[in-house]
Each structure stands twice: as C-alpha cells, then as structure tokens.
Amino acid sequence: MPFSKLQVAKYLGLPVVIAALGFTAFNGIFFYNEAGFSTHVRTIFGEEKVIDDVGYATKWFGRATPWKKALSVQSVLTEALEIDDNSDNDSLGATIEAFPIVFLGNVDAKVESSARFRLPGGDQFLKIAQEYRNPENFIKTALVPAIKETLQATASLMSADDFYAGARSEFAAEFENQLNDGLYLIKRKEVRGPRGHVPQQTAILQAGTEQGAFGDNSASQFITEKVVDSKGIPVRKQQQFRKYGVEVVEARITNVDPNPQYKQRMVKVQQALAELAVARQNRLKEEEEKLLVTARGEKEVEARRQETLRDQIERTTQAETEKQLAVINAEREKQRAQIEKQTAELLRDKAAITAEATKITADAEAHAREAVIKADGALQTKLDALIAINKVWAEAAAQAPVPSVMLGGSGQNGASSRQDEIGQLMSVLATKAARDLALDLKVKE
Numbered sequence: 001m002p003f004s005k006l007q008v009a010k011y012l013g014l015p016v017v018i019a020a021l022g023f024t025a026f027n028g029i030f031f032y033n034e035a036g037f038s039t040h041v042r043t044i045f046g047e048e049k050v051i052d053d054v055g056y057a058t059k060w061f062g063r064a065t066p067w068k069k070a071l072s073v074q075s076v077l078t079e080a081l082e083i084d085d086n087s088d089n090d091s092l093g094a095t096i097e098a099f100p101i102v103f104l105g106n107v108d109a110k111v112e113s114s115a116r117f118r119l120p121g122g123d124q125f126l127k128i129a130q131e132y133r134n135p136e137n138f139i140k141t142a143l144v145p146a147i148k149e150t151l152q153a154t155a156s157l158m159s160a161d162d163f164y165a166g167a168r169s170e171f172a173a174e175f176e177n178q179l180n181d182g183l184y185l186i187k188r189k190e191v192r193g194p195r196g197h198v199p200q201q202t203a204i205l206q207a208g209t210e211q212g213a214f215g216d217n218s219a220s221q222f223i224t225e226k227v228v229d230s231k232g233i234p235v236r237k238q239q240q241f242r243k244y245g246v247e248v249v250e251a252r253i254t255n256v257d258p259n260p261q262y263k264q265r266m267v268k269v270q271q272a273l274a275e276l277a278v279a280r281q282n283r284l285k286e287e288e289e290k291l292l293v294t295a296r297g298e299k300e301v302e303a304r305r306q307e308t309l310r311d312q313i314e315r316t317t318q319a320e321t322e323k324q325l326a327v328i329n330a331e332r333e334k335q336r337a338q339i340e341k342q343t344a345e346l347l348r349d350k351a352a353i354t355a356e357a358t359k360i361t362a363d364a365e366a367h368a369r370e371a372v373i374k375a376d377g378a379l380q381t382k383l384d385a386l387i388a389i390n391k392v393w394a395e396a397a398a399q400a401p402v403p404s405v406m407l408g409g410s411g412q413n414g415a416s417s418r419q420d421e422i423g424q425l426m427s428v429l430a431t432k433a434a435r436d437l438a439l440d441l442k443v444k445e
Contacts, residue, residue, distance in 0.1 A: 031064045032056050040065045040129035043304035050126050056356050073143050076113045094139045107160035107262050111151050112255035128244045142241045143261030150179045182236030185227040328434050393429050
C-alpha cells in the first residue's frame with residue numbers, strides 16, 4: 001500500500017527534528033578550541049573559565065569567546081589599506097592606518113609599523129577577558145593607543161634629519177624598548193650661549209668661514225633630555241597592558257613617510273649631497289693624480305738613485321778589487337824581495353866564505369913567502385932590487401951632460417975628478433938604497 005505524503009513527512013521529519021535538536025544541544029553544550037587560541041567561557045550557571053587545551057570543551061549553553069594567544073597590530077599607509085580591504089580584523093589581529101608622528105623640529109610623518117603581543121594564561125588572561133570582553137576591544141582600547149603613544153615618544157627623541165641620516169635602527173630599537181619596558185619621561189630644554197663654531201654674523205664673511213643667521217650672535221636651541229632619578233636611572237611610564245602580563249614578542253618600524261615639504265627638502269639635500277659627492281670624487285681624483293705624479297717622480301728619483309748606487313757599488317767594487325790586487329802585488333813583491341834578500345844573504349854568506357877561504361889561502365901563501373924570506377933574509381929579492389936601482393942610476397950617470405966649463409987643474413985631473421964625483425954619488429946612492437932595503441952586505445959566517 002503506497003505511503004501518503006503525510007506519512008512520509010511523519011517518518012522522515014521526526015529523525016530530522018531529533019538530529020537538529022541533538023546538533024543544537026551539542027553546539028550549546030560543547031565547542032572546539034583551536035590550536036593557538038585561548039577561549040573565555042561563560043556558562044548559564046554563572047561559571048567563568050579559560051580553556052587552553054586543543055579539542056572539545058563544555059560551555060553549557062553559555063558564551064565562548066576565542067582569543068588568539070598572540071595578537072598582531074599592523075599599521076600601513078592609506079593606499080596599502082585600501083588595497084588590502086579584505087584584511088582579517090578579527091581576533092587574529094588588526095591592520096589599521098599608519099600613525100602620524102612629529103619629530104623634533106616639527107617635521108611630521110606617517111609611520112608604518114608592526115607589533116606582535118603574546119597574551120598570558122590562567123588568571124591574568126581571565127582578567128583581560130573580563131576587562132575587555134573580546135579581542136577587538138583589547139586591541140582598539142589597549143594595544144593601538146599604546147603603540148601610538150610609543151611611536152610619538154620615540155619620535156620626540158630625535159629629529160627627522162637624524163633619522164634619515166642613519167638613526168633608523170636606533171629609532172626601531174627605541175620603539176621596541178619603550179613598548180616593552182615603558183616610555184621615557186623626557187623634558188624639553190632651551191640652551192643658550194655662544195654659537196661656538198658659528199662665526200660672528202656679518203654681511204660679508206672672510207674666505208673660509210661659514211655664513212650663519214644674521215642678528216643676535218647668541219645661539220638658542222631646544223634639546224630633549226630623559227628624566228632620571230636620584231641614581232641616574234631614566235624614569236619610565238609603564239605600559240598599561242604590561243600590568244596584565246602581556247609580553248611584546250616583536251616590534252618593527254617598516255616605513256616612515258615624511259610630509260611633502262620635507263620630501264622636497266630631502267630632494268634638494270640629495271642633489272646637494274650628490275654634487276658634494278661628485279666634488280669629493282673629483283677632489284679624490286685630483287689627489288690620486290697628485291699621488292700618481294708624486295709616485296712617478298719618486299719612481300724616477302729612486303731609479304736614478306739606484307743607478308747612482310749601482311755605479312757607486314761598481315766603482316767601490318772595482319776600487320776594492322784594485323786595492324786587493326795592489327795588496328796581492330805588494331805581498332808578491334814583498335815575498336820576492338824577501339826571497340832576493342835571502343838569496344843575497346846566501347850569496348853574501350857564500351862570498352864571505354869564499355873571501356874567508358881566499359884570505360886564508362892568501363895568508364897561507366904570504367906566510368909561506370914570509371917564511372921563505374925569513375929563511376934567507378930576502379937576500380935575492382933585495383939584490384935584484386939593488387941591481388935594478390944601480391942600473392937605473394948607472395944609466396942616469398951615463399946620460400948625465402958634461403959641463404962646458406971645467407974649473408980646476410990640468411985636463412987629466414979634471415976628467416978624473418968627474419969620475420970621482422960620479423963614483424961618490426953612486427956610492428952614496430947605493431948606500432942609501434941598501435939602507436932602504438935593509439940589506440946587509442956582510443957575509444955571514
């Protein structure tokens with residue numbers, strides 16, 4: 001028998017209703033806690049608790065508000081915010097418009113930043129959940145104002161020129177430091193006094209001086225100082241969210257966009273810096289060319305010095321060689337002279353020995369002759385000498401001229417007288433010769 005529509009609806013509707021009631025009851029009693037979330041649970045019995053474990057937990061038809069354990073707050077420029085209009089602004093975090101800040105010197109700018117916070121657990125998280133009820137309220141009323149205040153306090157520590165001159169990392173470090181440990185209390189102080197390096201202002205400056213502002217020669221500038229206690233420790237204003245045990249995981253400064261006027265000034269400064277860099281490069285080029293010319297000159301001077309030094313070394317070496325050769329020659333001549341001296345001494349000794357031998361021989365012969373002479377009284381010799389003497393005188397008497405005039409008696413007596421004279425003369429001479437020869441004419445018996 002075919003079923004009617006009412007019967008079909010009766011048999012099929014009842015399980016569906018039961019399933020729907022069961023599903024509704026299950027969702028009213030249980031919920032699933034995702035990983036990385038802490039859920040604030042409020043039951044119909046007035047119980048309030050925190051669920052940290054992953055999985056199903058009971059809420060007994062109450063309310064379960066999930067909180068991400070780490071909340072992120074990111075600020076971007078308006079253009080980026082318009083492009084990212086589908087951003088998830090729920091409990092995962094928030095993406096908002098960039099904060100405006102004012103540096104020292106009244107230069108305003110917009111800052112893109114990113115901060116991540118870790119929520120505590122247990123009773124501290126319960127206090128946050130009871131105070132702010134949901135993550136959106138906590139982000140908007142606690143985290144975002146703290147980030148804005150910290151950014152402005154950090155900007156009050158430096159000027160825009162300092163920031164763009166190289167203090168970007170210092171700005172980011174101070175932002176994270178103050179966001180985590182509290183804001184520095186600072187005071188603004190005006191410093192008056194002489195300008196120091198700024199010269200006295202005149203309409204015309206001397207060469208090499210700087211052009212300053214005209215008017216009062218006393219400088220006046222404002223500086224900021226950190227307020228310190230009696231121990232010299234900077235005084236800080238504690239972040240309110242830190243009282244609930246919220247920790248700052250990271251804080252970053254991603255971009256700083258100054259106002260258009262400052263950008264135009266930055267363009268001019270960049271042009272000036274570019275011209276300065278070009279001028280510096282030209283100066284360095286000129287200095288390098290100067291050093292190159294100096295190096296070349298020093299190279300030439302060194303080359304000439306080395307040539308001169310080489311010539312000096314060659315001449316010195318040659319002179320030393322000549323000196324050594326002269327010494328060698330002198331030594332050779334000295335040795336030759338010594339050899340000749342020794343040879344002469346040998347010859348002298350030989351001649352002395354020969355002379356001594358000759359003398360001994362002569363003495364022997366003289367002694368022999370003397371012995372002979374002593375033996376016969378040298379009679380034969382003396383006789384020979386006497387004969388030779390008489391012979392000479394006889395020849396002289398024979399050749400003696402006869403005087404032309406004769407004095408005396410008759411002629412016979414005269415001739416006899418001449419002969420007698422000659423005979424007497426010869427006798428005298430013979431006697432003298434015998435005496436000179438020591439000749440003893442007596443016959444020895």
